[in-house]
Amino acid sequence: MTIRALHVASELYPLLKTGGLADVAGALPPALIERGADVRVLLPGFPTVLAGLADLHPIAQLGRRFDTPGVTLERGTLPSNGLVVYVIRADTLYDRSGNPYLDDEHVPYGDNAQRFALLGWVAAQLAQQLDPAWSPQIVHAHDWHAGVAPAYLKAAERQHGRALARSVFTVHNLAYQGVFPAHQFGQLALPDDFFNMYGVEFYGQLSFLKAGLFYSDRITTVSPTYAREIQTLAQGGGLDALLRHRSHDLSGILNGVDYAVWNPADDALLDTHYSATRLAGKLACKEALQKRFGLAQKSDALLFGVVSRLTEQKGLDLLLGAVPEIVKRGGQLVVFGTGDPALENGLKRVAQAHPESVAVELGFDEALAHTIVAGSDVIAVPSRFEPCGLTQLYALAYGSLPLVHCVGGLADTVADASLENLADDLATGFVFERFEPKGLAAAIRRAFALYGRRTEWKAAQRRAMRQDFGWGASAERYLALYRELV
Structure with missing residues (x-):
């Protein structure tokens, strides 16, 4: 039997991307379809989403919802692969240029509760034949933006007196919780008793993430180690007790890489290509990168x-402290991303002090991200915590050995270049255990030491490039989960 599943998310590559969530929403549904599932996606009607879909046509008029007139549901397809995408057209809520969540001052929009409640509500409507031609058996909601979808499903089941679709909620990052003032609960049109400790109430406020964790039938997160970590006080974000209580419904399924997009042998965004058997092209990528950033051509x-959000979560404050060590040893550093102004300024100051060795550029651009991953010898991902991390997986594919903190998905995917791992042909990068300057400095020294032994370095590069973190295995695990529920 073919399982019908609706994925509910706020972004999807290549239409709209602010982080790894978009990569997952863009790659997991096609991987499930390849394995025989019937999967569609529901997105808010942000301008780039509407502009990027083909064959958009209305499916249902929803009238006035969440104080927004003229809401309609439309259906289109993604031109690159034919994926069917539903979009909610509600221009007063979604037709804003720039970041989908924040205004020009980097402040979250005041009506985000309504904007994303509508997303969850429409998902539950699709499970009640809103599209007469198709309805899902599984509603798979991603992150806090879609967190109230399982709550609206449970409310609808209560109303109908029978089960509708089953729900899966995937936590991509527990740190982003979608918390709003309690008085906004009244605007959500959920049953009154849902505002409760056993419900969406969170320390006197309203949490969309908690709604997903509490009301979904199953919870997944994006790596096995992160699934264990979020059940601890240190990493549970105030939700660890709920997660421990639901531990039998919680599993960690590692994110995959879309190798159609991330493959150095035929990457459309690179001028020079290379592979594990023909590594010569990687040097040309390195030279191009040094030139692009004005570094010494050595x-x-x-x-x-570094390709990252520049935040403390990503451990870039720790890396900033290690820059003098990198420079002293004759190394170079390229940093690309945006984020915390204090970190941006600190990094820029170091770059001004060492223009031949350190370059920092603020912004995000997919092509430049590929250029940096391909041209670097080491990709640093020193995160304090990291649910899965995709950057280290891209780095492995490009033979750019990841330097990572031993947490979450980083711990699950990179093997340290310790003497025993090198002897057993297991090493694929550099891992430090404790989040402190000493640990990071030792990992950086291991990178320099291995780089000095060219034969072993090349062997580690080839080993990294042979790792398979494609979506196949992960998609199979999601399908098994869907089957259990249906």
Whole structure:
């Protein structure tokens, strides 16, 4: 039997991307379809989403919802692969340029509760034949933006007196919880008793993330280690007791990489291609990167790359402290991303002090991200916590050895270049255990030491490039979960 599943998310690559969530929403549904599932996606009608879909046509008029007139549901397809996408057209809520969540001052929009409640509500309506031609058996909601979808499903089941679709809620990052003032609960049109400790109430406020964790039939997160970590006081974000209580419904399924997009042998965004058997092209990518950022053209300088949100979560404050060590040893560093102004300024100051060795660029651009991953010798992902991390998986595919903190998905995917791992042909990168300057400095020294032994370095590169973190295995696990529920 073919399982019908609706994925509910706020972004999807290549239409709209602010982070890894978009990559997952863009890659997991096609991987499930390849394995025989009937999967569609529901998105808010942000301008780039509407502009990027083909064959958009109305499916249902929803009238006035959440104080917004003229809401309609439309259906279109993603031109690149034919994926069927539902979009909610509600221009007063979604037709805003720039970031989908924040205004020009980087402040969350005041009506985000309504904007994303509508997303969850429409998902539950689709499970009640809103589209007469198709309805899901599984509603798979991603992150806090879609967190109230399982709550609206449970409310609808109570109303109908029977089960509708089953729900899966995936936590991509527990740190983002979608918390709103309690008085906004009244605007959601959920049953009054849902505002409760056993419900959406969270320390006197309203949490969309908690709604997903509490009302969904199953919870997944994006790596096995992160699934264990979020049940602890240190990493549970105030929800660890609920997660421990639901531990039998919680599983960690590692995110995958879309190798159609991330493959150095035929990456459309690179000028020079290379592979595990023909590594020569990687040096040309490195030279191009040094040139692009105005660094000294030294082919033998160990080049560290960072493509990341510049936040404390990503451990870039720790990395900032290690820059003098990298420079002293003759290494180079390229940093690309945006985020916390204090970190941006700190990094820029270091770059001004060492223009031949350190370059920092603020912004995000998919092509430049590929250029940095391909041209670097080491990609640094020193995160304090990291649910899965995709950057280290891209780095492995490109033979750019990841330097990572031993947490979450980083711990699950990178093997340290310790003497025993090198002896057993297991090493694929550099892992430090404790989040402190000493630990990071030791990992950086291991990187320089291995780089000095060219034969072993090349062997580690080839080993990294042979790792398979494609979506196949993960999609199979999601399908098994769907089957259990249906």
